[in-house]
Amino acid sequence: MRYSGLKVITEGLFGNKGWTRAWRDPAPKAEYDAIIIGGGGHGLATAYYLAKNHGLTNIAVLEKGYLGSGNIGRNTTIVRANYFIPGNSEFYSHSLKLWEGLETELNYNVMHSQRGQVVLFHSDGQRDQQIRRANAIVNQGDDAEIMSVEQLRAEFPYLDYEQTRFPIYGGMMQRRAGTARHDAVAWGYARGADQRGVDLIQNCEVTGIDVENGVVRGVQTTRGPIRAKKVAMIAAGRSGQVAAMAGMRIPVESHIMQAFVTEGLKPVMDAVISYGMGHFYISQSDKGGLVFGGDIDMYASYAARGNLPMVEHVMEAGMTLMPMIGRAKVLRSWGGIMDMTPDGSPIIDKTPIEGLFIDAGWNYGGFKAVPASGWCMAHLMATGQSHEVARRFRLDRFRTGHLLDEEGTGSQHNLH
Amino acid sequence: MRLTCPLCGPRDRREFYYSGSEDYLNRPTPDARPEAWDDMLHLRDNPAGVTKDLWYHETGCGSWLLVTRSTTTHEILATERVADRKGAGA
Numbered sequence A: 001m002r003y004s005g006l007k008v009i010t011e012g013l014f015g016n017k018g019w020t021r022a023w024r025d026p027a028p029k030a031e032y033d034a035i036i037i038g039g040g041g042h043g044l045a046t047a048y049y050l051a052k053n054h055g056l057t058n059i060a061v062l063e064k065g066y067l068g069s070g071n072i073g074r075n076t077t078i079v080r081a082n083y084f085i086p087g088n089s090e091f092y093s094h095s096l097k098l099w100e101g102l103e104t105e106l107n108y109n110v111m112h113s114q115r116g117q118v119v120l121f122h123s124d125g126q127r128d129q130q131i132r133r134a135n136a137i138v139n140q141g142d143d144a145e146i147m148s149v150e151q152l153r154a155e156f157p158y159l160d161y162e163q164t165r166f167p168i169y170g171g172m173m174q175r176r177a178g179t180a181r182h183d184a185v186a187w188g189y190a191r192g193a194d195q196r197g198v199d200l201i202q203n204c205e206v207t208g209i210d211v212e213n214g215v216v217r218g219v220q221t222t223r224g225p226i227r228a229k230k231v232a233m234i235a236a237g238r239s240g241q242v243a244a245m246a247g248m249r250i251p252v253e254s255h256i257m258q259a260f261v262t263e264g265l266k267p268v269m270d271a272v273i274s275y276g277m278g279h280f281y282i283s284q285s286d287k288g289g290l291v292f293g294g295d296i297d298m299y300a301s302y303a304a305r306g307n308l309p310m311v312e313h314v315m316e317a318g319m320t321l322m323p324m325i326g327r328a329k330v331l332r333s334w335g336g337i338m339d340m341t342p343d344g345s346p347i348i349d350k351t352p353i354e355g356l357f358i359d360a361g362w363n364y365g366g367f368k369a370v371p372a373s374g375w376c377m378a379h380l381m382a383t384g385q386s387h388e389v390a391r392r393f394r395l396d397r398f399r400t401g402h403l404l405d406e407e408g409t410g411s412q413h414n415l416h
Numbered sequence B: 001m002r003l004t005c006p007l008c009g010p011r012d013r014r015e016f017y018y019s020g021s022e023d024y025l026n027r028p029t030p031d032a033r034p035e036a037w038d039d040m041l042h043l044r045d046n047p048a049g050v051t052k053d054l055w056y057h058e059t060g061c062g063s064w065l066l067v068t069r070s071t072t073t074h075e076i077l078a079t080e081r082v083a084d085r086k087g088a089g090a
């Protein structure tokens, strides 16, 4: 079924009885050409582009819970392309372009809103660094502008510019950055993949990966064994455990990250604000809630809930940035499991096992990456070659020393 | 979350700095192959369950602790000073 404004109106007039399920609920077949482990944003996008760009439709996405139950439905939905180093810069640039056409592409309202994101700076050194970053972004072909305090005050009058600890010196604005509805991104890709014949199999946990003589043969699941010549591990926070099923040890440590949303408010802020010194970022959802988050809790964890010191830290940061937030009531908080790598950048690569691929290590920045990750992973799986914009996301770069340390914070997993 | 420092007793998590898995204790010899450094610095078992990792009692006694804990429940099972381990400092 094609969705359209007219369809919404006619269905509204006739009791909304004509809507059908957005995707099928098939039983797993005994064999597929390719299997994707993980029905999050990246797994679903990979399935979609395998079908759409490469005509591979005899594929299955295996998801242990329900589609979108992982980080794709837990993030703070910031979409931007303001990366600096070669390798990241062109990849996120590609992703943002895919975002800009995504709703038409998927015939699905993912509520992509290019409301702009401003990254604040608080010292002369940070200003220099942001100007340099802005130049790199412009050279990449994307947009960035440096805003003075006066310009910021006009647009964001509610920030505390004179706070004693981190007075605001200015900001780097990317107007094409913004937010999207996270669940809708998973649903849109799921529906598009299903329409092209991909089997989306939920409540199907992969419990083993079958490897014979260095070649992948298929997987064991809670719904029985399934054979395939190509298997992709796209399990985000669970990547280490899935890779271990194939006997692999990967450069990922899983950490918990929390986010928060307040009760719905009237429109108060119309852009995303990132306050790096406070490890704090905030936007307002279309429903009115202020959506904000901070850093990871800093220790390895698989508990999808965090600890109180980080809650306190995030609230304090919010208060120092925009004191008005103190009047809002927090409605909910939650956590997601992040696949942290030693350089903060992801992996889209083959593995030493023939036919086994990996797409992982998205740290806390993998939402914006969903379209390009799916695009490049599908390219890799279909052609056997890395896509041009993802060719530096190699699994072996840590051993060979070709790290992509965007923030320059060193090789400790939790520092990115 | 509280960690029990063998010297200072039960202390709030905020007094500690987390560095990462116990892999950091297996420092390769200077002539080791790059694979050994990759193992220590980057590759992780990353278990969902019991793990051992290194915490520094930053605002306490300054000890490095080896903490045995659960990554799924956040329960602390044991703590010991790295310096007290058999063979430490040898």
Ligand SMILES: Cc1cc2nc3c(=O)[nH]c(=O)nc-3n(C[C@H](O)[C@H](O)[C@H](O)COP(=O)(O)OP(=O)(O)OC[C@H]3O[C@@H](n4cnc5c(N)ncnc54)[C@H](O)[C@@H]3O)c2cc1C
Pocket: A037, A038, A039, A040, A041, A042, A043, A062, A063, A064, A065, A066, A068, A069, A070, A071, A072, A073, A074, A075, A076, A077, A078, A079, A204, A205, A206, A207, A234, A235, A236, A237, A238, A242, A257, A258, A259, A293, A334, A335, A336, A337, A338, A362, A363, A364, A365, A366, A367, A368, A369
């Ligand atoms: C609080 C928070 C805030 C964030 N904010 C942002 C942001 O503002 N911008 C941004 O770009 N990114 C953000 N991120 C990061 C982003 O959400 C993730 O990087 C991204 O969603 C991870 O990829 P995914 O969608 O495929 O993961 P997931 O949705 O987690 O998908 C992985 C799936 O694999 C499944 N799985 C695991 N093991 C198995 C198995 N054995 N068998 C079958 N299935 C399995 C899981 O159930 C899960 O559904 C944030 C994350 C969090 C938690």
Ligand SMILES: [Zn+2]
Pocket: B005, B006, B007, B008, B009, B057, B060, B061, B062, B063
């Ligand atoms: Zn102590």
